[in-house]
Amino acid sequence: MAKTRFRSDGGLTARMGLVAFLLGALYVVFGGVLIYYSGSMAIGAVIVIALGLGQWYFSDKIALASMRAREVTPEQAPELHGMIDRLCALADMPKPRVAIADTDLPNAFATGRSPKKSVVCVTTGIMRRLDGEELEGVLSHELSHVAHRDVAVMTVASTLGLLAGFITRWGMFFGGGRRDNNSGPALLVIWLVSLAVYAISFVLTRALSRYRELSADRSGAYLTGKPSALASALTKISGDMARIPTRDLRAAESMNAFFFTPAIKSESFSTLFSTHPSIEKRLEQLSRVSADLGRPM
Template identity: 70%
Template sequence: MSRTRFRSDAKLTRRIGAVSLGLVALYLAFGAVLITVMPSALTAAVVIIAMAWGQWYFSDKLALASMKARVVTPEQAPELHGMIDRLCALADMPKPTVAVADTDLPNAFATGRSPQHSAVCVTTGILRRLDAEELEGVLSHELAHVANRDVAVMTVASSLGLLAGFLIRWAPFLGGGRDRNNNAALMFIVVWLASMIAYFISFLLTRALSRYRELSADRSGAYLTGKPSALASALTKITGEMGRIPSRDLREVENMSAFFFATPAFDRQSLAGMFATHPPVEKRLEQLARISADLGRPL
């Protein structure tokens, strides 16, 4: 975490460390397979690493463009800027770029490779539905993501999955094609299976980390404002409204769902829970209730 007044989260640090170790082991095993049976995969690795770097370096611009968001000035959105100014002063962190996406989808997200190169975006839908305290709670959650450098962590964590997914698709064309020699078919099968396994394990590890970083951002944001009940109210409103958003509109922003403050509710015992980018709403509300008790405030 950057040096801010957000509470440190030792559990998040440990989980990032554990996931990183797991991914390093997976990288080494995956790399050993590729080097053994497919030396030309080095080119693919370089390409994917370059893509991951570009995704990280231009993350703020790419995310805003994906949502067709516009950067707003203090004159255009004085209340929003004023709220972010206060939270940044309270957290002792640089102010991010402020943007608004014109969509009825009630949500918000933060992105950027570092606190000095970050952006916080809210939708017009969330501005219409939340009161000032609820919106402040959501913004404190998003600023915690910036302070935790979550975009950088998740980009690095997901790069192996990008490489594995690339090889699953292009393995037949790497190394000269399947019909070049008698070993080509076997090489293809080995690389394809190794890529599938690496992709699946990387997917599970990064999703588990993503779910915990959402809990960590809730925790940090709630302690920063001292109003966990406002964050809980915002979470309840947004997830309830998300259930009424047409599936067509949700599919249009599916590529941004991991960055959003909240996603549609799901059964915490279902298979979807294992693959979700966000923890169940109930779990987030339970944590906020504990923070309220810790602060001596009713939720």
């Protein structure tokens, strides 16, 4: 993490560290199985990893294109740039590029492979719905993601799942150089291990994502000193999301991991598979921050 004035949380950091350690252990085990059993399947693995790295390198361009967002200058969006300028000065961090997506979906996101190569994007829908303090709270959350290099962390964390998923779907078609009687059992072992690794890494990555969202809420609230404004923004956005047409929500669902709050929430196993904590959990944390600051919610 780059040195900024965003306040850290020892408990959250420890939980994120544990998840990262477990993912690393999975890498070691999975790598050992692949080395022992695979032949030309390694070529496919290299391709998948390369795609993951490409996603990380071009994450800002991919995200902006997905939302049909455009970068804006200080002359085009003076108030938005002014807020980000103040927050970046307060956090002592480089200013990211600024973009706006013309959609009624009330949301925001930050992406980019490093603080100096990042972009913060807000939708016209969120700008219409939130007042200045609420929007500032959302922006402080997104800038925390930038300062903590969350896009890089989540891309690296998800690469193992991408690799395991690839082998789970296609591994049975790759016999490598092994065409003897032992190739069948070897491929079955790889397929079963890949399936297990994909499932475990999926759950761990989602847990890491939820921790990072809580960390961004907490860091952003302490930076502005106005946790109630961020709580108000969360409440407004989650309430208004229900009035957005389902087709529009589903069109943006692929961006859920980036969004301030997800466009569509899964009803089943929501806690285990969700990219974001529940609204209730986020509001509860902000209430504790408010109490710590001596300010009522």
